[in-house]
């Protein structure tokens with residue numbers, strides 16, 4: 001293995017959670033207790049707004065898109081960057097670690113999208129708050145776990161990310177103001193800003209360069225210090241907790257950062273030191289019967305185990321799981337004739353209700369957390385009478401023979417999925433994603449509802465958008481000064 005690569009892999013692996021923040025937050029709460037005004041939530045709220053205009057206790061992201069492979073196949077959020085601010089539409093991806101957007105001067109960036117959104121190129125020179133990050137600056141050296149070779153003061157800090165579907169993005173890091181919706185009341189938010197380091201994409205390849213599913217970029221919600229979440233948490237603005245509720249029926253849904261207090265979810269521990277959100281699967285049940293599987297099939301070695309990834313449309317299972325699972329699912333429907341569509345999907349004709357004709361699949365995880373997937377969720381309809389399986393055999397996908405279990409939007413939709421990095425746990429519960437969840441503003445103790453959004457769109461399939469490598473580029477660009 002290239003030693004430079006292993007340094008990088010190590011940098012990604014040491015995604016340890018920083019100490020919980022929020023001292024400022026508790027001081028404010030205590031002050032009110034002492035003053036005896038704790039009964040007035042609105043007083044606290046306005047106090048908080050005056051005193052800590054930039055304190056981000058809970059953040060709400062507006063979502064669009066959907067997880068239906070025959071429609072959009074991805075979820076995205078709108079974020080606002082720069083001075084004056086401009087809107088960007090970015091895929092929400094728990095499988096990667098940085099935020100990047102397509103930049104002006106990009107040699108291979110999409111210019112048009114079929115998702116019904118207008119694409120915008122970020123231009124650091126048009127933003128009065130935007131600056132390029134140099135290779136000798138703290139963000140760069142800590143992201144790459146040490147000083148960069150050949151770094152000179154005027155050289156930029158480059159990045160390159162390769163995703164699981166083989167697509168890639170590269171460019172350089174910039175530091176600019178990002179405007180976020182801070183939750184300030186029930187179904188209310190106000191804009192709050194913070195400087196964030198993100199990637200300015202100058203070259204995209206694979207799916208990322210094509211126009212059908214094009215977005216402005218990807219918002220990585222991974223655990224590494226380079227993620228937006230880690231940057232917000234490191235300055236004490238938020239707790240390292242977030243949740244998504246992806247609406248599988250209508251599209252869009254809820255995305256919130258902060259202390260989510262309702263619904264309560266049962267959790268399973270995250271496998272430590274993994275580049276993604278990995279959990280331990282124990283068993284698979286189909287229609288009440290537990291599949292007999294080899295004991296090491298859900299092994300959690302490097303890049304093994306079960307990855308929870310909102311940036312992937314479907315669900316990928318090792319061949320040893322996929323084969324017996326499909327056999328069991330089809331056991332009660334011996335008359336069905338399977339055919340392959342687009343060389344990838346296993347499909348069949350069916351005219352009745354799939355929920356009546358097929359069994360539920362239940363995954364069992366460490367800590368007795370379960371995930372039930374209904375037939376209408378794991379099957380998607382491609383015509384009036386044809387359905388296809390969303391389950392994929394990962395053996396077919398991986399080029400290097402890796403058989404991982406990857407659970408994407410297919411099974412994550414219509415659930416509130418909570419990532420509690422403070423406690424290194426992840427959990428979920430079936431939920432109505434067009435309703436509301438509740439977050440607590442740690443600075444005041446006030447509990448607010450956060451609602452669903454659907455910022456509209458129309459179609460495509462994203463496969464394995466998990467980050468495989470964040471590459472360290474030795475040849476750095478000269479600053480465009």
Ligand SMILES: *[C@@H]1O[C@H](CO)[C@@H](O)[C@H](O)[C@H]1NC(C)=O
Nearest residue numbers: 011014015018019142225234
């Ligand atoms: C990430 O940040 C934390 C806290 O700021 C720090 O302790 C840790 O060393 C950083 N990790 C890496 C890999 O740089």
Ligand SMILES: *[C@@H]1O[C@H](CO)[C@@H](O)[C@H](O)[C@H]1NC(C)=O
Nearest residue numbers: 137138139175176195196197
């Ligand atoms: C980004 O820029 C802001 C404002 O100039 C500065 O305070 C902050 O430290 C910078 N962040 C990093 C990580 O360099």
Ligand SMILES: *[C@@H]1O[C@H](CO)[C@@H](O)[C@H](O)[C@H]1NC(C)=O
Nearest residue numbers: 053054082083129177192193
């Ligand atoms: C960021 O927020 C502060 C405080 O609310 C405000 O004074 C400042 O103008 C904002 N900066 C930008 C770039 O919007």
Ligand SMILES: *[C@@H]1O[C@H](CO)[C@@H](O)[C@H](O)[C@H]1NC(C)=O
Nearest residue numbers: 249431432433434435436452
């Ligand atoms: C989900 O919540 C929305 C908004 O509260 C409500 O209109 C809808 O009926 C709910 N759906 C179900 C299936 O309960």
